[in-house]
Amino acid sequence: MAKSKSVKASDPDENIKTKESETAGRIAAHVSMSSAETEETEISIEKKLIALYSLQQIDSQIDKIKIIRGELPLEVEDLEDEIVGLQTRIDNYIQEIQSLNTSIKEKENQIKDSLAQIKRYEEQQNNVRNNREYDSLSKEIEFQNLEIALAQKRIKEFAHHLNLKNEEVSAAQNIMNERKNDLEIKKAELSDIVKETEKEEVALKKKSGEFQRMIEDRLITAYTRIRENARNGLAVVSVERDACGGCFSAIPPQRQLDIRMHKKIIVCEYCGRILVDHGLAESVTP
Numbered sequence: 001m002a003k004s005k006s007v008k009a010s011d012p013d014e015n016i017k018t019k020e021s022e023t024a025g026r027i028a029a030h031v032s033m034s035s036a037e038t039e040e041t042e043i044s045i046e047k048k049l050i051a052l053y054s055l056q057q058i059d060s061q062i063d064k065i066k067i068i069r070g071e072l073p074l075e076v077e078d079l080e081d082e083i084v085g086l087q088t089r090i091d092n093y094i095q096e097i098q099s100l101n102t103s104i105k106e107k108e109n110q111i112k113d114s115l116a117q118i119k120r121y122e123e124q125q126n127n128v129r130n131n132r133e134y135d136s137l138s139k140e141i142e143f144q145n146l147e148i149a150l151a152q153k154r155i156k157e158f159a160h161h162l163n164l165k166n167e168e169v170s171a172a173q174n175i176m177n178e179r180k181n182d183l184e185i186k187k188a189e190l191s192d193i194v195k196e197t198e199k200e201e202v203a204l205k206k207k208s209g210e211f212q213r214m215i216e217d218r219l220i221t222a223y224t225r226i227r228e229n230a231r232n233g234l235a236v237v238s239v240e241r242d243a244c245g246g247c248f249s250a251i252p253p254q255r256q257l258d259i260r261m262h263k264k265i266i267v268c269e270y271c272g273r274i275l276v277d278h279g280l281a282e283s284v285t286p
């Protein structure tokens with residue numbers, strides 16, 4: 001037993017020694033590696049969260065520029081449409097006016113013809129051979145006078161319509177001038193805003209692109225999808241007063257702790273927005 005013990009004692013001793021140093025080395029290596037790995041993951045998740053929150057801030061600024069500009073292009077478009085509509089209306093009125101003028105001219109010519117006829121009939125009356133011929137010519141004259149009266153009545157009616165149309169044309173023209181004025185103002189406003197914000201927008205878009213490249217495609221896809229579905233364009237929100245900054249649903253303490261750990265990307269259970277803690281948000285917000 002003693003022999004075996006001593007043998008055994010000597011053997012394991014060496015064994016243990018080597019094993020100990022080996023294990024220690026391995027453990028040390030493992031610890032250092034795993035701690036490096038963990039740190040790396042933590043940093044990268046934290047970096048991703050910072051990048052996501054920064055990206056959100058930049059994209060929200062771009063949204064704001066678009067909102068300011070947003071209504072003006074539409075207003076300009078509406079005015080342009082209205083002006084085209086008014087011009088069509090005026091063109092139609094002018095055509096109607098032209099045809100009324102033609103009708104009046106026709107009636108005036110008709111009256112001239114009737115007067116000429118009457119003059120001829122009156123001359124003929126001086127050379128009649130009997131009463132019957134005279135009466136017959138008188139009837140023709142009476143008929144032509146009736147024709148003249150009818151033509152004059154028509155001319156009056158046409159003139160009345162002509163006045164109405166002329167009034168409508170000048171009313172439409174007044175509105176059109178106003179709209180054209182408005183259009184010039186809105187166009188100038190729009191070009192000012194575009195000029196003012198263009199540089200800022202280009203710079204923001206460049207920055208947005210830079211942050212997007214820092215984040216993996218899968219996350220960017222999710223971010224874009226959430227943003228599109230959210231009314232306010234917010235895909236990344238911070239926890240404010242124990243609630244989601246996007247939908248204001250309460251977040252349990254344990255989940256808030258997880259969010260603060262920056263160990264994984266956590267989304268709101270209710271609205272699906274990516275959540276960051278207040279501290280991280282503060283560090284990003286200028």
Ligand SMILES: [Zn+2]
Nearest residue numbers: 244247268271
């Ligand atoms: Zn939410």
